Amino acid sequence: MPKKIHLDVVEQASSLRSDGSRNHVHPADVKGRFVKARYAVFALLIAVWAALPWIQIGGHPAMYLDVASRHFYLFGATFNAQDFWLVFFLLSGVGLGLILVTTIFGRVWCGWACPQTVFMEGVFRRIERLVEGPRNQRVRRNAEPMGFDKLWRKTLKHVLFVLAALVVSHIFLSFFVSMPSLLSMIGSSPAEHPTAFAWMAIVSLILYGNFAWFREQLCLIVCPYGRLQSVMTDRESLVVGYDAKRGEPRGKAKDPNAGDCVDCKRCVQVCPTGIDIRNGLQLDCIGCTACIDACDEIMDKLKRPRGLVRYDSLNGLEHKPKRVARPRLLLYGAVILAWGVGAFFALRSHTSFEANLLRLRGAPYHLIEDGQVVRNLFNLHLVNKASEDASFTIEAVGMEGSEVTIGHPELQLDSLGSREIAVYIDTPVADYEVGSRVTLRVTRRTSEDTETMDTDAALLGPRR
16 A cells, blocks of 8 residues: 655745744855865856956957947957847747756756856855855854954955956946056046946945845845746746655655654755755746755755755656656747847848948038039948958949049048938939939958948939
8 A cells, every 4th residue: 555645844944034024044065076066066067157258259248238339349349339139039038948948958057057056156155165164163253242253254255246246246347448558447446437436336336245245135036047947937847846656755864754854954054045855846046956965965864865856857756657758848949940040141231331321411412513512421430340451442333424523532430430421413404313313332342351331322303
């Protein structure tokens, strides 16, 4: 006869007490394969992020967002303000990718790659453990009155927190002012660069307040991702969960009628948001896998199989059949395929330069030479969007019978430089026809290639 399973109701461990006051979470240290892998991922992500302002591609930082000049450099590609519409594909791609990843792997983003988790667990929490010791010592010391030992540890910890926040904010600022400019600013007075200094100070203050005090509350209160989890996941999504059929009823290790869970609460002690994973899938769970390593450690000591807490789907945790292919994945795949096609053609439309023929403000045309010639006035707006300097040649195409005057038929433009060139079109009134157009051919030449673009505009004149 199968054993009857009974799930005891466990009091919810949380970052909030029953009266609504803050319960500061002090997660215990844990060792295991997932913790090692996560720290390796954290180190890699931080290293790549910190190195990007130093890496030069095509003479510019790998990622440099010069908002003041509206010039943007991304991994060798250059963009200006006219390319801002491409941000739609960037943001929508990130959103669609996050939805797909969440559907398959659950909240792996939160636990492994979210900047809040990466810096909290990979930097600030490690500083705290280094200065104040393991969880039991921190909890006991916090409950004691202020003494010398508590004072110097708290002071040192927060000084290191401030220094870490300053380092992070300076690296963040380098993405917008470039690393050479940032190093120059650091060596000069803040009064010489008040805007940059103000941004650095504000970002540092926000980072310090977040990682020193707000912490997991950002995930639980501010971030909407946890609330969207219920609509992005299903019973086949991979989650961090507890095998209740195997673990219940809880009891002592020597009790033959008890399940594998000995109710040591080790999984609760290591949780960075203070929840009990045995209560099922919860919005507060960020999928950090600390409870998996903690439980595996206990199972090893008890010589029981690992996996009481594990990565699995809800169906897998309930020992039901599992499947990978399902309708929502096919739907998401179709949407992402459509996005990919749109993004491909959008990026292909991005050119190395832009040439737009614009009519000057004022009268649409002028009659000169006693009304025998109609003059149209234009400005050719030319932008070099490439990462290198280029020379340009401008010529009129198919303008027989008209005299075309181009202010600068040949010119040189710096990378992301722009220029407005005056263009006059003089057409005899006798040769003017309604619907006539002027076409200018712009040729861009660099040391490596040549590219041509045509731009045109309508000619205006008196009706005959």
